[in-house]
Amino acid sequence: MIDRVQEIRRQFDHDFAAARDPAAVEEVRVRYLGRKAGLMTGLLKDLRDVPGDRRAELGKAVNDLKAHVDAALSQAAARRAPAEAEISILDLSLPGRAQRPGAPHPITQVRERVEEIFLDMGYALESGPQVETDRYNFEALNIPPNHPARDMQDTFYVEGGLLLRTHTSPVQIRTMEKRRPPVKMVAIGMVFRRDSDLTHSPVFHQVEGLVVDEGITFAHLKGTLEHFCRRVFERDLRLRLRPSYFPFVEPGAEYDISCIFCGGSGCRPCKGSGWIEIGGAGMVHPNVFENVGYDPERYTGFAFGLGIERIAMLRYGIDDIRLFYENDLRFLSQFPA
Amino acid sequence: MKFSHAWLEDYVTIAEDPDRVAQRLTAAGLTVDAVERGAAGKGAEEVLYDIDIFTNRPDCMNHIGVAREYAALSGSALRHPVTPPLAGGPPTAQSATVAIEDPALCRRYSARCVLGLRVGPSPEWLRRRLESIGQRPINNVVDATNFVLWEIGHPLHPFDLDRLSERRVVVRLARSGETMTTLDGIERALTPKMLVIADARVPVALAGIMGGRASEIADGTRNVLLESAWFDPVSVRRTARALGLRTEASHRFERGADPEATLQALDRAASIIAEAAGGTVTDPPIDLYPGRQPARVVSFRPARAGALLGAPIEEPAMRGALTRLSFAVADGEPGAWRVTVPAFRDDVRREADLIEELARHQGYDGIPGRLPLLPDDGGGRTLEERRIAAARRGLLAAGLSEAINYAMIDREECLLFDEEGGQPVAIENPLQAQASFLRPSLLPGLLRNVSHNLNHGVSGCHLFEVGTVFRRATPVPGERRLLAWLLTGRGLPVHWSLPRREVDVHDARGTAEVLGEVLGLPPLTFSSDRITFLAAGSALRVAVGGHVLGVAGEIAFPVLQRYGIDRPVFGGEVDLDALLLEPHGGRRYSPLPRYPAARRDLALVVDRSVRFEAIERVVRAAGPVPIAAVAVFDRYQGAGLPPGHAGLAIQVVFQHPERTLEADEVQRAQDSIVAALGAKLGARLRGAQQE
Helix, strand or coil: CHHHHHHHHHHHHHHHHHCCCHHHHHHHHHHHHCCCCCHHHHHHHHHCCCCHHHHHHHHHHHHHHHHHHHHHHHHHHHHCCCCHHHHHHCCCCCCCCCCCCCCCCHHHHHHHHHHHHHHHCCCEEECCCCEECHHHHCHHHCCCCCCHHHHHCCCCEECCCEEECCCCCHHHHHHHHHCCCCEEEEEEEEEECCCCCCCCCCEEEEEEEEEEECCCCHHHHHHHHHHHHHHHHCCCCCEEEEECCCCCEEEEEEEEEECCCCCCCCCCCCCCCCEEEEEEEEEECHHHHHHCCCCCCCCEEEEEEEEHHHHHHHHHCCCCCCHHHHCCHHHHCCCCC | CEEEHHHHCCCECCCCCHHHHHHHHHHCCCEEEEEEEEEEECCEEEEEEEEECCCCCHHHCCHHHHHHHHHHHHCCCECCCCCCCCCCCCCHHHHCEEEECCCCCEEEEEEEEEECCCCCCCCHHHHHHHHHCCCCCCCHHHHHHHHHHHHCCCCEEEEEHHHCHHHEEEEEECCCCCEEEECCCCEEECCCCCEEEECCCCEEEECCCEEECCCCCCCCCCCEEEEEEEECHHHHHHHHHHHCCCCHHHHHHHHCCCHHHHHHHHHHHHHHHHHHHCCEECCCCEEECCCCCCCEEEEECHHHHHHHHCCCCCHHHHHHHHHHCCCEEEECCCCCEEEEECCCCCCCCCHHHHHHHHHHHHCHHHCCCCCCCCCCCCCECCHHHHHHHHHHHHHHHCCCEECCCCCEECHHHHHHHCCCCCCCEEECCCCCHHHCEECCCCHHHHHHHHHHHHHCCCCCEEEEEEEEEEECCCCCCEEEEEEEEEEECECCCCCCCCCCCECCHHHHHHHHHHHHHHCCCCCCEEEECCCCCEEEEEEEEEEECCEEEEEEEEECHHHHHHCCCCCCCEEEEEEHHHHCCCCCCCCCCCCCCCCCCEEEEEEEEEECCCCHHHHHHHHHHHCCCCEEEEEEEEEEECCCCCCCEEEEEEEEEECCCCCCCCHHHHHHHHHHHHHHHHHHHCCEEEEEEEC
């Protein structure tokens, strides 16, 4: 019987090779696999009569042949072009089927981008609590009680003599307290100010950066901000630092970028100035170093801050900060990666 | 703060056009927000600079201060106003007496009187000057003091001398129970922490903040006492804040007035009053100066400036810049200078402040940008942060969108979602009542979002949030990161080829399962429970490894009502921080099975009360063939089944790690499963078939 199996295989290969069109292939299929008179079908029936001790060996041979025939015929079917009638049945203008992913929040997207830029530069990501003490939020940052600079940051107070952090700068202090220089960190998180209008939200997200070591200079601050702004806005923009006042830095600065809309020639978003304000920065105030036990003679450092919402508003052209917190799906779905 | 270009020109020659002036000032830290041009009448142009003067520069909150900066920057000379000598009048001490009871809070008090004057409108030039910067002229006495405020910067106060009991001025703390009606007509209750100016009997002014109505300059005023004093910044600030007052005077005293400037301001105002209102100026003035302090000297190392800025500045340039900014420079220790700080620059206290002076005077643009070369901190994202990002990505892939909400909600919402009945953390000075407590749960914020979306015609809503929640604790509230989700409307995926399906409680549970799977946690377990904000019968506790870490289910109807939501919402919330502490279920590779599995489908008929988890337990315990998986592939009720029964189609996957299973041992295992299901759960077989 094993001879018969081999004979049928040779015959099939011959017949299959000779079949040039779909009709001929179908003929071959019926000849070998036809339910009533198919050669393979007969072979399978005959297998039942084979004595048990030989059945296994033969069964394997027959099964192999069956697989060979099936594979050849199904390949032939795939080669075959579909009939006109079959094409018109499928309406391929219909939307396709897939589970669409949800929308990532634009704040998360900008936040992750900012994190990546600083991680690429070898910064550590740090974090701190949102309910803070006066010491971390103000005093250690050289803002004593009753200092007029406190007016710059309208504060929400929490029972128990605590407050909601008004900036991520407390993370500077917490980080310096737990480690020695060199320090190279960014902290990104939610901050709170008692303020609300089109561009001010009582809750927003802030980035705080801090670099401390021997020999850190204002030029390093400038180079770092330049690099960051170019990468986050993905263009070759100019950076401008202006003197400003934040009690925890000296010299202090605000930094602007050349307007990303007009390139600096003056337009409505930059109020004709050609510059767009991004954030505050400066060299760490020696009083701050003294507050955390760093020697201000030996170490210098720079710090900077910026708002995630501000970057997102500029990047996506959003004009109302409150949109970020309504979580309207028609808004959220507009910011693919 | 508004400054007039023409007024500045009284003190410095400005050869540049206003835009260039604005650039210069901005580059030096006097940020010009706008250059405003308007008609000044007679064809002349009025130019105003709107300058943001920082808190640390009260010396620039006046025209001479700005002119001084501009002069230093442009190299022009500063011209001080000339006050003619005021000699000739009777001594001030004959007209009034002054006493300072609290010299710590009032370091200096200077005064002159103008006797026999006539109160009336100010002369044209004075009115115009005040109007040009948006100040309203009042009368020739008050206007003179306001003019000096905007010229020299020192706040003055004029009293009607005849209204001061015994013509006496006492600088003292208020006594408990004292009250005073301020110029704005409001009667103020004073406390013994507030510094006041009193006459022989009662308080007549809030020191450095606002005068009293009783001694106000009125049309009939004939004799005036002019006060030019220095008050302690903290004291002024505390009192002003306590009374909810904020005036031009308090703004300046809070930031630090110049005690050396009291006489100059006093003389300037007295001279203008005498010119505008007539009268005799008393001379000499009263000048009590118990708190005189030596000029501050700061040691400055020129080399340090270059080292901090990263760009060297030539020593002569530094010396020149400091001198132009009114600092006196002398040689000190080797390599250091002794720099004497003018009294009006109380903000300059140490070397770093002088370095800023130099940097801003030169302009920050002159400093090159350079990247620091520092070792990689090596931190990168922590495992925890990476897993949170993975959780977020997993839910996004499952079709949920990400929400971010304020951390503040209202009290009622806190109580709704706080099962433990803990006290929420209160904000003492909220902006609105609906944001007056710190959230103990993310669900209130997400419900607000669902409500917003439904109200704006968005029908399907699948949202999640990763955020911090707060719980009262001592000494500081506990903060934890939670992850919550809410689903409503059509179930996912949505496609024309699929039957329309509304989300239900299984979607809520499924989201938790996705989270467990993407985080590689051991299988989550779910147990029905009563949960206040979830609907009875659709409320699950979510646990991992025996630790309850969250909930899932259907939001209870009364809760939805509170948010104005009229359709079912499903969701859940888990403690992400706790979840991340659970042992990771699969960080080691397990070899792929080498032998084929055998699958058997069983169509069971069971009482509806029999739960799948019970069936799975019985199947797995039936033995002896190892089982790789038990899955449900259909569940139905109704036609063809006895009442109260459900049809449950399950597939059992048998797999032995070391050999191919024989057909008959699988059959025996299947038979024992069926027998066990019948005996323990009363399940019948509708038919068993081999795949």
